Amino acid sequence: MSGADRSALIDRLSRSGSKGVLRFITCGSVDDGKSTLIGRLLYDSKLLFEDQLGTLERDSKKHGTTGGDIDFALLLDGLEAEREQGITIDVAYRFFATEKRKFVVADTPGHEQYTRNMATGASTADAAIILVDARKGVLTQTRRHTYIAHMMGIRHIVLAVNKMDLVEFDRARFEEIHGAYRQAVASLPFETITPIPMSARFGDNVTARSERMDWYSGPALLEFLEDLEAGSGLGDQPFRFPVQWVNRPNQNFRGFSGTVASGRISQGEAVIIAQSGAAAQVARIVTADGDLETAAAGEAVTLVLDREVDVARGDMIVPAAARPDVSDQFAAEILWMNEAELLSGRSYLLKAGTATVPATITTIKHGIDVNTFEKEPAKSVALNGIAQCNVSTAYPIPFDPYEDNRATGAFILIDRFSNQTVGAGMIRHGLRRADNIHAQAMDITKAERARMKGQKPAIIWFTGLSGAGKSTIANIVEKRLSAAGHHTYSLDGDNVRHGLNKDLGFTDADRVENIRRIGEVGRLFVDAGLIVTCSFISPFRSERQMVRELVGADEFIEVFVDAPIEVCIARDPKGLYRKAQEGKIKNFTGFDSPYEAPESPEIHLHTADLSPEDAAERVIAMLRDMGRLS
Amino acid sequence: MSDGALSQTLNAYADRFASGQRSRARPLSAHLKALEAESLHIMREVAAGFANPVMLYSIGKDSAVMLHLALKAFWPSRPPFPFLHIDTTWKFREMIAYRDTLAAALGLTLYTHTNPDGLARGINPIDSGSSLHTQVMKTEALRQALNQHGFDAAFGGARRDEEKSRAKERIFSFRDANHGWDPRGQRPELWNLYNTRIRKGESIRVFPLSNWTELDIWQYILEEDIPIVPLYFAAERPVVRRDGTLIMVDDDRLPMQPGETPDPLMVRFRTLGCYPLTGAIESRAATVEDIVMEMLTARTSERSGRLIDHDEAGSMEKKKREGYF
Numbered sequence: 001m002s003g004a005d006r007s008a009l010i011d012r013l014s015r016s017g018s019k020g021v022l023r024f025i026t027c028g029s030v031d032d033g034k035s036t037l038i039g040r041l042l043y044d045s046k047l048l049f050e051d052q053l054g055t056l057e058r059d060s061k062k063h064g065t066t067g068g069d070i071d072f073a074l075l076l077d078g079l080e081a082e083r084e085q086g087i088t089i090d091v092a093y094r095f096f097a098t099e100k101r102k103f104v105v106a107d108t109p110g111h112e113q114y115t116r117n118m119a120t121g122a123s124t125a126d127a128a129i130i131l132v133d134a135r136k137g138v139l140t141q142t143r144r145h146t147y148i149a150h151m152m153g154i155r156h157i158v159l160a161v162n163k164m165d166l167v168e169f170d171r172a173r174f175e176e177i178h179g180a181y182r183q184a185v186a187s188l189p190f191e192t193i194t195p196i197p198m199s200a201r202f203g204d205n206v207t208a209r210s211e212r213m214d215w216y217s218g219p220a221l222l223e224f225l226e227d228l229e230a231g232s233g234l235g236d237q238p239f240r241f242p243v244q245w246v247n248r249p250n251q252n253f254r255g256f257s258g259t260v261a262s263g264r265i266s267q268g269e270a271v272i273i274a275q276s277g278a279a280a281q282v283a284r285i286v287t288a289d290g291d292l293e294t295a296a297a298g299e300a301v302t303l304v305l306d307r308e309v310d311v312a313r314g315d316m317i318v319p320a321a322a323r324p325d326v327s328d329q330f331a332a333e334i335l336w337m338n339e340a341e342l343l344s345g346r347s348y349l350l351k352a353g354t355a356t357v358p359a360t361i362t363t364i365k366h367g368i369d370v371n372t373f374e375k376e377p378a379k380s381v382a383l384n385g386i387a388q389c390n391v392s393t394a395y396p397i398p399f400d401p402y403e404d405n406r407a408t409g410a411f412i413l414i415d416r417f418s419n420q421t422v423g424a425g426m427i428r429h430g431l432r433r434a435d436n437i438h439a440q441a442m443d444i445t446k447a448e449r450a451r452m453k454g455q456k457p458a459i460i461w462f463t464g465l466s467g468a469g470k471s472t473i474a475n476i477v478e479k480r481l482s483a484a485g486h487h488t489y490s491l492d493g494d495n496v497r498h499g500l501n502k503d504l505g506f507t508d509a510d511r512v513e514n515i516r517r518i519g520e521v522g523r524l525f526v527d528a529g530l531i532v533t534c535s536f537i538s539p540f541r542s543e544r545q546m547v548r549e550l551v552g553a554d555e556f557i558e559v560f561v562d563a564p565i566e567v568c569i570a571r572d573p574k575g576l577y578r579k580a581q582e583g584k585i586k587n588f589t590g591f592d593s594p595y596e597a598p599e600s601p602e603i604h605l606h607t608a609d610l611s612p613e614d615a616a617e618r619v620i621a622m623l624r625d626m627g628r629l630s
Numbered sequence: 631m632s633d634g635a636l637s638q639t640l641n642a643y644a645d646r647f648a649s650g651q652r653s654r655a656r657p658l659s660a661h662l663k664a665l666e667a668e669s670l671h672i673m674r675e676v677a678a679g680f681a682n683p684v685m686l687y688s689i690g691k692d693s694a695v696m697l698h699l700a701l702k703a704f705w706p707s708r709p710p711f712p713f714l715h716i717d718t719t720w721k722f723r724e725m726i727a728y729r730d731t732l733a734a735a736l737g738l739t740l741y742t743h744t745n746p747d748g749l750a751r752g753i754n755p756i757d758s759g760s761s762l763h764t765q766v767m768k769t770e771a772l773r774q775a776l777n778q779h780g781f782d783a784a785f786g787g788a789r790r791d792e793e794k795s796r797a798k799e800r801i802f803s804f805r806d807a808n809h810g811w812d813p814r815g816q817r818p819e820l821w822n823l824y825n826t827r828i829r830k831g832e833s834i835r836v837f838p839l840s841n842w843t844e845l846d847i848w849q850y851i852l853e854e855d856i857p858i859v860p861l862y863f864a865a866e867r868p869v870v871r872r873d874g875t876l877i878m879v880d881d882d883r884l885p886m887q888p889g890e891t892p893d894p895l896m897v898r899f900r901t902l903g904c905y906p907l908t909g910a911i912e913s914r915a916a917t918v919e920d921i922v923m924e925m926l927t928a929r930t931s932e933r934s935g936r937l938i939d940h941d942e943a944g945s946m947e948k949k950k951r952e953g954y955f
Binding site for chain 1: 821
């Protein structure tokens, strides 16, 4: 083949890619014909291969719901469980191309319990096709799907009024649904809403205009998608470059690899590091294909700066004249994606761009009912719930409002123990509070206070079930330390709940806040130079970890006071287990509320066969070994 | 292709990355540029987020593209991880020659692993059947190698357009300590914010080519001029026809059935694997351009030449749950 042929071939291949790739999501329940629509798009654009068609015909006879006709839904429902149950439970990505354009379709489930899956598909989509069954009209789920599309930043909506064949292709019915939809979603600002009447099963207005609906003068779905100008808008935003990886092959080269999140950058331009404010100029834009003059949003490059600046993964390189917010407090809309509910006060890991930081939800301002778009009071957020929250991070991160910049305004939340991705967040705006609170430097330091007392301060944290022996052992430890002349203080569950925490109950959310406050008080006492014993059931690993991180690495000693629940029930020093058994107490740990045992405590005491005195001696021996008592 | 010609081609390829001064006749097509950037981003996330990653290298065209992307992602540094080939001992001889020549030319750290138990038990694709052979010599072998080196992340070249269960897999796909995949419990994956957190013993399979299609792969090979194993190009090769599939007789381990003799035929391969399990297609496509032209009119999907996917319905999902790539 000659060189000319090669060039002509590449021209031909790139034609359909030149308009860019359009990513869209289809929303609707399985009954609305969503999978049928995508199957039809693939089939009519001749993207099904013969062997795939063969498999499809076989599967249609076995699992199909269309009475022997080809059931397009089977083409897409890839997981065995889905084929058997006839539901779509996960996001599937499909690829097809026409002469004009390439497409990526995220096929997502429509039921409310799969809201997180739809949000996943929507997070990278440019447009959403909202399917409505012409017989049923606008339903609650239609509003929900539209709200999620809006929340995830989609700007173009296609209202696909499907199954027109079942309403005799009636124009009035179509107009009625269109009107109802416009009214239902009037409060949500979209750039375009395009209604199309269709029958996915028979192909009307899917890839070609239908002769059976001559009253409709708009485009068929595929025509519309081919021509849709749906830029992400990221190219017009200020330059943002989250540093992914420091590229240092040898002493002579130090570059910062990453993907341009938005805007563009040229050689010689002045930039700063958003977090530190350090200034530099871009000396080179390096790629394996040679240096570039300019790099734009979406390009993966390596920047070399003209001077030595401290830059690490997680930093963001930005123009000095158009800086992002840099703050450790911001307001965000959070979609919760885990069975264990979101608790304010709990510490999660937050990943935004390339930065990963510990973060807590300080306030849940209100929940949002996705079906009515109304605010509703909320103390916690359950799976698939959405809430407006205030977020606090361990140190400041750079960001832009999600509305302006999908690349720098989004974050995920990761559970610190299961490592599951539990939440997705869209930053609304920074909170200025952080700017006005500055740590006051004191002249007398923690080290000096500790030296005066001849000890090194620490938190001895006793955790375990009620009746395991926490308070008993802590009491002996404190008596012996005092007798030896050490300065101590004791925080105990019941005592604290009479005062500092008397406004808190025993829900998971309140338990988290309980421990957070105790941790902060414990930290103040450590700062004062005291050895603090804390006796709390403290059932969750996350909160014990949070307290551990409040103080120095060797200042937190976790003591697991471990006794089998039967032993605790037999002891029942406060009669609480009896009350729980009688149903008089709810949310009792070990009974109807979980206890997460420590995985690697500093001390593990099996109190079923250890006297409280011996247990206390082991704790003191450990303190001595650690040099806390010198 | 002679050994000398192969070595010359692959050395010239390696030189491109040594100098970094590449002249392109034309810029990369827009959509390939976007796909490339996404893959580079994914690879850099892995390099930054894991202690001990590895890139699975299976010698085929997808691996060739994945390796090419890795060479670009970290340039002028070298890819900061080793490569791993699971060798069942039944790969085409030309694949092994290509593998070794390329690794030497690029100076890659390439580990190869063969399941010693499977070898001792005499597991092979002919007598044991494709299902058992794949289970023992590929899936189990992979688990052994990953455990032995303690890799916490492994790149694979799978694409979502290949197969239905792949269409639903994450780009960062979590595996438990037994390398199992739980399709119902996958981590949500939003935007380009990949969750790289794992506990000791757990791992992540990473698929940087998830959003590429077969045609994208070929177009990229064409535009980037990436050398691939000559088996992809049509040549006269000795084949036998069994149940409608053309099997190349690559060595004397393939027993001939009564009355059967290998016939020379112009064939090529759309995918590469263990030779007794890989069907050839009749073709005259001798260049990448020819292959792309042929694809534009093709009416069967590429995995149809792979015998292992047809073993049973939902077979890929089942294998993946057990740790297959």
